[in-house]
Amino acid sequence: MVGGNIEDVILFQIDKTSKISKKYSQKEFDRINLGITIEQWILLKIIEEFEHISQKELADKSLRDPASITRTLDILEKKQLLLREPIPNNRRQYNIKLTTEGITFVKKHMKMIKEHRKKSLEGFSSEEVELLRNLLLKIQHNMR
Amino acid sequence: MVGGNIEDVILFQIDKTSKISKKYSQKEFDRINLGITIEQWILLKIIEEFEHISQKELADKSLRDPASITRTLDILEKKQLLLREPIPNNRRQYNIKLTTEGITFVKKHMKMIKEHRKKSLEGFSSEEVELLRNLLLKIQHNMR
DNA sequence: AATTTATTATTGATATATCAACAATAAATT
DNA sequence: AATTTATTGTTGATATATCAATAATAAATT
Numbered sequence A, B: 001m002v003g004g005n006i007e008d009v010i011l012f013q014i015d016k017t018s019k020i021s022k023k024y025s026q027k028e029f030d031r032i033n034l035g036i037t038i039e040q041w042i043l044l045k046i047i048e049e050f051e052h053i054s055q056k057e058l059a060d061k062s063l064r065d066p067a068s069i070t071r072t073l074d075i076l077e078k079k080q081l082l083l084r085e086p087i088p089n090n091r092r093q094y095n096i097k098l099t100t101e102g103i104t105f106v107k108k109h110m111k112m113i114k115e116h117r118k119k120s121l122e123g124f125s126s127e128e129v130e131l132l133r134n135l136l137l138k139i140q141h142n143m144r
Numbered sequence C: 001a002a003t004t005t006a007t008t009a010t011t012g013a014t015a016t017a018t019c020a021a022c023a024a025t026a027a028a029t030t
Numbered sequence D: 001a002a003t004t005t006a007t008t009g010t011t012g013a014t015a016t017a018t019c020a021a022t023a024a025t026a027a028a029t030t
Helices: A010-031 A038-050 A055-062 A066-078 A100-120 A126-142 B010-031 B038-050 B055-062 B066-078 B100-120 B126-142
Strands: A082-087 A090-098 B082-087 B090-098
Touching (some): A010 A126, A038 A090, A066 A082, A090 A100, A100 B126, A126 B010, A126 B100, A126 B126, B010 B100, B010 B126, B038 B066, B055 B066
Antiparallel strands (some): A082 A090
16 A cells, blocks of 8 residues: 555545535535525525625635536526626626525524534634634645 | 625635645646546545445545445446456445556556645644644534 | 345436536727 | 737536435345
């Protein structure tokens, strides 16, 4: 065997942590029949933060491919949680905005999301959280 | 806006770090025309570690769905990097093993993979690495 | 031993990830 | 102003993620 145990690799543990956390949240979503995926939620949340945003910006902020954003927006538009608003004098971009329904939806479920975030950091001191954040940012910087 | 900036969420940063790192490695794979994906590499590496392994175990160790493993193994089998070896007196499982070609492949590219791992931790003290590992394991524990 | 239960791998359906090619069009250059 | 270049969003192709249903069969129970 070359290269040791993959469980010892930090990048593997980072990915594992992400997968476990996403699975937990998705299970909770499904348990209450939320009807959306984690990825869909993240888009809704980003749109809510910025009120209106282009698909390009959405792709950048979510670190997803524009093609993937197109398809997820189609789904969320069908669910009537958001809309693509045409921009006057700009026929290349749209303003992506939440519908009233979408705003209500995000507000309604934000509490649960916050509980998931809190749960993930149970037993952490605020110093540990900041340390973890900085170490993650350092890796991001290293890999750019 | 409810719930603050998503960039402040640790789980978001963990996922972001994973995505950035995977993109880096995949770009390097593509640059040298390696012909496989990161996920395919991870399976090859796990199989190499265990010499022979069932698909169920492979799914557990990689934190992937058995259905997804089936499909990726099909691809890797077509590339002749591994094979599904029947187990005597057990017609439900296979021993997944690397072919000679697969073993050579993993050996050949392990150096590059180690460089990626090293690059991700540039500027880290060994204490920081261990701290990061423990914080990640703590989150994994919290979210189980 | 026969029946029931649990496990393993596969397939289908739907969502996401990525790249490449493309159309539309905005922005920059000449 | 006309042409060139760059940007934005979409679509197609292929890989991955997940769940549900299924077939085969191993393991447990009666």
